[in-house]
Amino acid sequence: MVASAIVSATEFPQAREPVIELRSVSKTYGAADGVKALDGVSFDVHEQEFVSILGPSGCGKSTLLRAIAGLTAFDGEGLSVGGQPVVEPMDDVGVVFQSSNLLPWRTVEANLRLGAEIRRETPDPQRMTAMLEMIGLSGFENRYPHELSGGMRQRVAIGQALVRNPKVLLLDEPFGALDALTRDKLNFELLRIWQAEKKTVVLVTHSIPEAIFLSDRVVVMSDRPGRLLEDVRIELPRPRDPKSTRTSADFGKYVVRLGELMGVQ
Amino acid sequence: MRGMSRRSTTKGGRARGLLQGVAFFATLAVVWEGSVRIFDIRSYLLPPLSDVIKEVIASRALLWQHGIITFNEVVLGFIAAAISGVMMAALVFFVPIARRTVYPLLIGLQSIPKVGLAPLIIVWFGYGLNSKVIMSFLFAFFPIVISTLGGLAGTPEHLEEHFRALRASRWVTFWKLRVPSALPSFVDGCKVAMPLAVIGAVVGEFVGSNDGLGNLILLATGSSRSSLTFAALGAVTAMSLALFAVVAGFGRLVWWRAQS
Ligand SMILES: Nc1ncnc2c1ncn2[C@@H]1O[C@H](COP(=O)(O)OP(=O)(O)OP(=O)(O)O)[C@@H](O)[C@H]1O
Numbered sequence: 218m219v220a221s222a223i224v225s226a227t228e229f230p231q232a233r234e235p236v237i238e239l240r241s242v243s244k245t246y247g248a249a250d251g252v253k254a255l256d257g258v259s260f261d262v263h264e265q266e267f268v269s270i271l272g273p274s275g276c277g278k279s280t281l282l283r284a285i286a287g288l289t290a291f292d293g294e295g296l297s298v299g300g301q302p303v304v305e306p307m308d309d310v311g312v313v314f315q316s317s318n319l320l321p322w323r324t325v326e327a328n329l330r331l332g333a334e335i336r337r338e339t340p341d342p343q344r345m346t347a348m349l350e351m352i353g354l355s356g357f358e359n360r361y362p363h364e365l366s367g368g369m370r371q372r373v374a375i376g377q378a379l380v381r382n383p384k385v386l387l388l389d390e391p392f393g394a395l396d397a398l399t400r401d402k403l404n405f406e407l408l409r410i411w412q413a414e415k416k417t418v419v420l421v422t423h424s425i426p427e428a429i430f431l432s433d434r435v436v437v438m439s440d441r442p443g444r445l446l447e448d449v450r451i452e453l454p455r456p457r458d459p460k461s462t463r464t465s466a467d468f469g470k471y472v473v474r475l476g477e478l479m480g481v482q
Numbered sequence: 483m484r485g486m487s488r489r490s491t492t493k494g495g496r497a498r499g500l501l502q503g504v505a506f507f508a509t510l511a512v513v514w515e516g517s518v519r520i521f522d523i524r525s526y527l528l529p530p531l532s533d534v535i536k537e538v539i540a541s542r543a544l545l546w547q548h549g550i551i552t553f554n555e556v557v558l559g560f561i562a563a564a565i566s567g568v569m570m571a572a573l574v575f576f577v578p579i580a581r582r583t584v585y586p587l588l589i590g591l592q593s594i595p596k597v598g599l600a601p602l603i604i605v606w607f608g609y610g611l612n613s614k615v616i617m618s619f620l621f622a623f624f625p626i627v628i629s630t631l632g633g634l635a636g637t638p639e640h641l642e643e644h645f646r647a648l649r650a651s652r653w654v655t656f657w658k659l660r661v662p663s664a665l666p667s668f669v670d671g672c673k674v675a676m677p678l679a680v681i682g683a684v685v686g687e688f689v690g691s692n693d694g695l696g697n698l699i700l701l702a703t704g705s706s707r708s709s710l711t712f713a714a715l716g717a718v719t720a721m722s723l724a725l726f727a728v729v730a731g732f733g734r735l736v737w738w739r740a741q742s
């Protein structure tokens with residue numbers, strides 16, 4: 218869990234095949250005159266790309282993620298993951314929600330095993346050990362969620378999504394409930410995990426610096442009903458480092474730019 | 483959420499807590515014994531504690547013999563209530579038709595005073611074991627259904643969504659999510675139901691029986707053996723407490739609350 222672990226990171230991941238394709242996705246809760254949460258959102262996410270969705274509270278970010286995860290019905294021209302139209306949750310997609318996914322009556326290890334258990338598989342013990350290591354919780358496998366800190370719990374949730382080795386990882390403000398310091402630290406770990414695991418990641422956040430620091434692209438959404446305001450490419454060099462990346466002049470420019478888009482002066 | 487009461491954790495603290503309890507009950511015993519003697523209360527109204535204790539020792543075989551009978555009635559009635567209560571809760575929760583038909587019927591039946599039903603139950607099922615088991619069952623059934631139902635309905639929505647995301651079948655979601663998250667509520671219901679099951683059996687014995695502690699209380703009171711009445715009452719109370727402790731002990735196995 219030390220900063221030097223990132224040194225092994227590879228070069229800037231180039232945009233490859235589109236993995237997630239959204240074409241004018243809309244969503245209205247309730248009847249036709251209900252709450253319009255999404256209004257014609259279109260964008261692509263490419264293989265091994267890290268894309269953040271940034272927007273004010275209530276603009277439909279979670280709704281968008283749920284739609285990609287196949288957890289909610291939507292209108293529009295189409296939404297596909299890995300070339301398959303999304304009609305139900307897919308095995309190739311791992312999700313981590315805003316609130317903890319963990320079952321309080323299962324230990325860390327048993328929580329990690331849940332996905333495999335549901336699919337009637339025996340989890341690969343090596344993968345389990347490696348995952349515990351990766352999320353920095355070796356030695357905690359027999360603890361229950363209530364014995365862990367909030368940050369540790371969210372790391373288990375991420376581990377639970379990753380242990381099944383999905384191609385796509387959807388994260389809905391996984392560290393939203395944590396203090397800024399812990400959050401920065403875990404973001405850095407997330408970056409490391411993403412580089413090690415080579416996943417396609419979509420992260421929902423409403424923190425501008427977090428989005429810039431982590432992402433290849435930031436999709437900025439408007440206030441409700443959520444529309445796509447702008448798709449900003451973040452051309453900061455990788456590997457990124459908490460100190461030098463955040464203090465670079467380019468980082469500051471992105472902060473100003475995204476701040477303007479979101480109406481923050 | 484491992485225990486609701488604050489507990490003394492140090493050894494000295496625990497010893498002091500025990501001492502306080504003992505002192506309190508010793509004082510009660512002295513007040514009882516003393517006031518009966520000082521105010522010269524006639525023993526058919528309130529026997530001195532020492533007489534009750536003597537009676538317990540003298541009639542222990544009798545108390546045991548009747549106690550076993552009541553114990554069997556209570557345990558059978560309670561187990562039947564727990565099993566069918568869970569099944570009823572699952573039926574009402576998962577079958578929409580049952581929610582609209584069986585459930586209102588259940589609420590209606592619950593509103594009938596069960597004490598008033600006792601004579602009918604005796605007429606239908608006789609003076610023996612069956613009628614008491616059914617009385618015990620009737621008292622214990624409803625709280626178990628209601629609390630289990632609450633537990634099933636209270637499964638956190640974000641965990642349900644998580645199971646959907648993991649593509650869990652309804653069956654798997656039931657066993658791996660709903661059952662564990664409803665268990666603490668089920669246990670709460672059992673804790674309420676256990677003393678009620680004892681009351682149900684004793685009421686049944688009052689209304690019509692040849693034996694059991696309720697019957698013994700009636701006989702002893704009828705023949706003005708008030709110390710035996712008190713001894714039998716003490717036996718019922720002790721049984722109720724012991725059975726509650728057993729349920730609470732099992733309950734400690736499900737320490738979690740799903741809403742973490
Ligand atoms: N199940 C639902 N039923 C009805 N309306 C809903 C539902 N879920 C969300 N909404 C509405 O849709 C809108 C978008 O909600 P969503 O949760 O997607 O916002 P969000 O961008 O994730 O917000 P936050 O940053 O606060 O998490 C909100 O106005 C909300 O009231």
Ligand SMILES: [Mg+2]
Nearest residue numbers: 278279280315
């Ligand atoms: Mg949200």
